[in-house]
Amino acid sequence: MTRLTDRHDALLLDLDGTxxxxxxPVEGAVDVLRDCSSSLWYVTNNASRTPAAVAEHLRDLGFHAPDETVVTSSQAAARLLADLVPAGSTVLIVGTDALAAEVEAAGLRTTRSAEPTPDAVVQGHSPTTAWADIAEATYAVRAGAVWVAANADTSLPTPRGLGPGNGAMVAAVAAATGATPRVAGKPEAPLMTDSLTRSGASSPLVVGDRLDTDIAGANTVGIPSLLVLTGVSTVDDVLWAEPAQRPTHLASSLAVLLEDESASLIAATDRWSVDRDGTVVRLASGSDRAAESGVEPTWADALRSILPAVWAMDGVETIEGVDDAARAVVEEWYGRS
Known part of the structure; x- marks a missing residue:
């Protein structure tokens, strides 16, 4: 058996939810990564903390995470700014001091005021961002400043549920100016490109819990991905995912990294089949073949097996099981959505 991790020289790992x-920590995650043969790179859209602070948090949770293995959207945003404006240009910071430090490290000056008009504006998440901060960004963008967003995530997980993310604040400036920022974080290319460059990987695998950032980011730069259903994206999201957000592999947990590639690869098998009745997809099990194999198929097996067929269909709205095994699987899917 060749484990999934053994097929990839680097894992580009999302953090929260993964x-x-x-x-x-997600149950089992520390032990799984300890047994992986791939190099580990921690890739986050969060621009509010320094890479060292992120690495320290990961180490406190039990992960092996040297500071230099953390790649953040603040770093990607700073590099993007350095490509867009001359060295020594002034950049208005809407975000934390950690974001400002990355911008300064890129050879740029920072300010918190739109007077005089800065050369550029960069927005990253901060829980203390207020109307006055959004207003300064608006004044600068309307005056012609280059505008970069560390990420465009509209929401982020908090202990109380999903709260507004950086993208929500970016949307406020967009509404007030009619402008559109360049985005550094996932799913756009800059952060993914930085991760590939720093890892030096020739066969990387992106691992994450969000279709719209992690998986779409992998597809943006043309590398394979594993979606783990431990965070934001649900079974329902995967079933109806648009092409740009479809993963290569899917699993219920990171443990699949230590299993053969076939345990997570999205591909049709003879254990499950689908046909269409109007807007309904009808799922049927190959229970006899499953029984002969001696291996009981799981809800995740069924999902991986039928996704290619479902993704090829237009205009479908729901899935129904036509036998007991299929009905149990569908019930499990919707119980997880």
Missing amino acids: LYRGPD
Whole structure:
């Protein structure tokens, strides 16, 4: 058996929802990554903390995470700014001091005021961002400043549920100016490109819990991906995912990294089949073949098996099981959505 991790020289790992949820690691994640043969790179859209602070948090949770293995959207945003404006240009910071430090490290000056008009504006998440901060960004963008967003995530996980992310604040400036920023974080290319460059990987695998950032980011730069259903995206999201957000592999947990590639690869099998009745997809099990194999198929097996067929269909709205095994699988899917 060749484990999935053994097929890839680097794992580009998302953090929240993939490795941890709130203050706690995802169950089994620390042990799984300890047994992986790939190099580990921690790739986050969060621009509010320094890479060193992120690495320290990961180490506190039990992960092996040297500072230099953390790649953040603040770093990508700073590099993008350095490509867009001359060295020594002034950049208005809407975000934390950690974001400002990355911009300064890129050879740019920082300010918190739109007077005089800065050369550029960069927005990253900060829980203390207020109307006055959004207003300064608006004044600068309307005056012609180059505008970069660390990421465009409209929401982010908090202990109380999903709260507004950086993208929500970016949307406020967009509404007030009619402008559109360049985005550094996932799913856009800059952060993914930085991750590939720094890892030096020839056969990387993106691992994440969000279709719209992690998986779409992998597809943006043309590398394979594993979606783990431990965070934001649900079974329902995967079933109806648009082409740009479809993963290569899918699993219920990171443990699949230590299994053969076939345990996570999205591909049709003879254990499950689908046909269409109007807007309904009808799922049927190959229960006899499953029984002969001696291996009981799971809801995740069924999902991986039928996704190619479902993704090829237009205009479908729901899935129904036509036998007991299929009905149990569909019930499990919708219980997870």
